[in-house]
Amino acid sequence: MAVASLEVSCAACGARLIIATTRRTARCPYCDSPSVVDRPATEDRPDPIFAIGFAVDRDQARSALRAYLQHRRWAPGALRRATADKVEGVYLPSYLYSAVASSGFTAQIGENYTELQFDPKRKRMRRVTKTELRSLRGGHRCYVADRFVTASQGVANSELEAVEPFDPGDLRRYGPALVSGWVSEEPSLGREACLELARAEARDGVRVRLVGFMPGDSHHSLQCTTDLTDEALDLVLLPVWVCSVRWRHDRPPVRLLVNGQTGAVGGEIPVSWAKIAAAVGAGLALAGLGALIGVLLGWFG
Amino acid sequence: MSDSGLRCSRCDSVIAGDDLRCPICHLPTPPTRAADLPETAVEILRCSGCGAAMTYDVAKRAAACAFCGSVLEIERPTDPVEEARLLAPFTVDRDRARDAFRTWLGSLGWFRPGDLRSEATLETIQPLHWVAWIFDARAEVSWAADTDHGARRADWAPHAGEAELDYDDVVVPATRGLSGDEVAHLLPSYDLESIGRRPDRGVDAILESFDLPRSAARARLVEAVERLARQRLTERHLPGTRFRNLSTATVLRGLDARRAAFPAWVLAYRYRKKLYRAVLSGQDASCLVGDAPLSALRIAAVIGAAAVVIAGLLVFGLVL
Numbered sequence: 337m338a339v340a341s342l343e344v345s346c347a348a349c350g351a352r353l354i355i356a357t358t359r360r361t362a363r364c365p366y367c368d369s370p371s372v373v374d375r376p377a378t379e380d381r382p383d384p385i386f387a388i389g390f391a392v393d394r395d396q397a398r399s400a401l402r403a404y405l406q407h408r409r410w411a412p413g414a415l416r417r418a419t420a421d422k423v424e425g426v427y428l429p430s431y432l433y434s435a436v437a438s439s440g441f442t443a444q445i446g447e448n449y450t451e452l453q454f455d456p457k458r459k460r461m462r463r464v465t466k467t468e469l470r471s472l473r474g475g476h477r478c479y480v481a482d483r484f485v486t487a488s489q490g491v492a493n494s495e496l497e498a499v500e501p502f503d504p505g506d507l508r509r510y511g512p513a514l515v516s517g518w519v520s521e522e523p524s525l526g527r528e529a530c531l532e533l534a535r536a537e538a539r540d541g542v543r544v545r546l547v548g549f550m551p552g553d554s555h556h557s558l559q560c561t562t563d564l565t566d567e568a569l570d571l572v573l574l575p576v577w578v579c580s581v582r583w584r585h586d587r588p589p590v591r592l593l594v595n596g597q598t599g600a601v602g603g604e605i606p607v608s609w610a611k612i613a614a615a616v617g618a619g620l621a622l623a624g625l626g627a628l629i630g631v632l633l634g635w636f637g
Numbered sequence: 638m639s640d641s642g643l644r645c646s647r648c649d650s651v652i653a654g655d656d657l658r659c660p661i662c663h664l665p666t667p668p669t670r671a672a673d674l675p676e677t678a679v680e681i682l683r684c685s686g687c688g689a690a691m692t693y694d695v696a697k698r699a700a701a702c703a704f705c706g707s708v709l710e711i712e713r714p715t716d717p718v719e720e721a722r723l724l725a726p727f728t729v730d731r732d733r734a735r736d737a738f739r740t741w742l743g744s745l746g747w748f749r750p751g752d753l754r755s756e757a758t759l760e761t762i763q764p765l766h767w768v769a770w771i772f773d774a775r776a777e778v779s780w781a782a783d784t785d786h787g788a789r790r791a792d793w794a795p796h797a798g799e800a801e802l803d804y805d806d807v808v809v810p811a812t813r814g815l816s817g818d819e820v821a822h823l824l825p826s827y828d829l830e831s832i833g834r835r836p837d838r839g840v841d842a843i844l845e846s847f848d849l850p851r852s853a854a855r856a857r858l859v860e861a862v863e864r865l866a867r868q869r870l871t872e873r874h875l876p877g878t879r880f881r882n883l884s885t886a887t888v889l890r891g892l893d894a895r896r897a898a899f900p901a902w903v904l905a906y907r908y909r910k911k912l913y914r915a916v917l918s919g920q921d922a923s924c925l926v927g928d929a930p931l932s933a934l935r936i937a938a939v940i941g942a943a944a945v946v947i948a949g950l951l952v953f954g955l956v957l
Contacts, residue, residue, distance in 0.1 A: 344679045370681065370690050371679050371680065372679070373679050376676060385668055389698055393695040393696065436662070436888060468790050474797025504658075511711065512680060513699065513700035513711055514700075517692025517693055549781050550781060551781045551797075570665050
């Protein structure tokens with residue numbers, strides 16, 4: 337997508353306002369009026385059909401973040417005590433995917449049975465459980481729904497997954513009232529790429545369902561192929577607090593997300609190698625001490 | 638679910654006018670907004686009171702004006718508690734219901750008190766329209782289970798299959814006033830053909846409400862359809878005579894559920910200071926289900942007689 341911007345006059349004060357093509361919203365630098373942009377839909381930039389409004393405010397997001405950082409035992413101490421420099425509420429573009437999944441599967445199903453066997457040590461019969469393996473082939477059809485995948489280059493899908501789930505019960509029909517005054521991004525990932533991402537997530541989800549679907553006492557070698565038909569991919573704006581935490585001047589800030597609907601926090605946190613080394617050292621020292629005591633007891637015992 | 642006439646383009650289930658997504662397959666419903674804009678437009682959301690710009694406010698979950706505090710509510714899907722739209726008429730009137738009750742009291746068998754028919758006093762007789770969904774649907778059900786069919790060393794063998802189940806005018810009770818047993822007993826007595834929209838009910842019956850918001854009612858209905866599917870699978874599709882670990886996955890299509898109410902007479906009668914309840918179908922005077930006292934004396938007499946017979950046989954056996 338070409339990076340260009342849109343130049344308009346502010347509808348409130350008439351000042352020239354530059355809105356990046358990656359944004360749906362802007363604030364006039366002179367009069368602070370919040371504008372909402374509505375562009376003609378394209379293949380890779382469809383109109384959002386739904387949005388989930390923020391339910392967690394900035395203070396709640398900050399305290400959720402503080403609590404999250406304090407509980408990271410293996411993070412560097414400075415990071416655990418750090419507070420976020422910047423906490424920005426963003427309506428993240430994401431695609432909501434649903435489809436009909438038809439799968440074929442094969443698996444080896446273990447059926448347990450018991451048998452009487454002679455135990456030569458105890459010189460008596462005992463009951464042992466054995467497993468009979470039977471192959472099973474079959475089909476599985478289900479709806480796949482409520483799969484969200486990122487449509488933003490700025491937030492990886494794994495980052496979004498870290499703060500999921502979003503409750504689709506709070507979806508509202510998109511309108512400017514939901515995003516006015518907030519940063520709202522336009523999709524920056526192509527629709528096709530997002531569709532592939534969603535299909536991969538859907539197939540993973542079907543596989544998890546199939547594991548629960550298998551009969552028997554155990555199973556292994558589950559193989560499945562899943563066809564996805566009747567697919568729907570719709571643009572949805574999700575509320576996310578993007579937080580940046582600077583904890584050392586010589587390190588890049590850590591970026592964490594807070595789910596703007598539920599307050600769940602997610603993101604990658606660096607670990608403190610010093611803490612891990614100290615823990616390993618302490619473990620080794622304890623083991624050494626134990627061995628030493630053992631040897632001494634052996635001598636004097 | 639609704640009589641909006643709208644159907645989901647993916648699963649063909651009936652959807653309500655203000656549904657954002659199909660309740661069955663979750664396909665978003667088409668937006669009601671105008672079609673694509675010809676060119677980019679920039680708008681500022683204005684407060685209708687003071688003209689200031691409005692922004693989304695987290696605490697209010699809506700766009701609010703920072704100056705005059707007015708709020709622009711965000712349109713949300715409604716979740717009403719719905720009423721029955723279809724009614725089956727009463728064909729049994731109050732007098733026939735009374736007669737049917739007396740006949741029933743006399744037909745309960747020897748273990749009931751001999752004076753039940755003459756001593757029982759009818760306290761109340763109340764007409765009731767109890768509620769249920771009547772639905773049509775097609776279900777593509779995939780299943781996997783262990784059954785005893787084809788078992789070798791173990792007691793069980795794994796099986797999997799797929800079945801297409803069709804449902805046509807299946808009644809799922811939603812009543813809270815009647816018990817499951819009472820409903821099961823009454824259901825065969827109703828003529829589904831007689832159900833119509835807003836008929837003249839003839840009697841002033843209590844119309845039960847569904848007591849659940851639409852979303853919860855739908856969830857209960859889908860649960861009921863899946864339960865019926867499992868039941869039909871076990872009766873007709875699973876091989877063998879015993880099964881365990883039955884898993885099912887359902888793709889439901891064309892679900893169309895109508896909310897209907899069925900007529901019944903709820904009777905309360907007293908026998909020797911104790912109240913009992915009976916329910917009579919409003920369409921069949923011979924279909925009555927209810928509680929009735931048992932005669933302890935008669936039961937004791939039968940047990941005593943049986944004991945005497947057994948003792949007699951034992952003695953006879955010993956003598957021989």
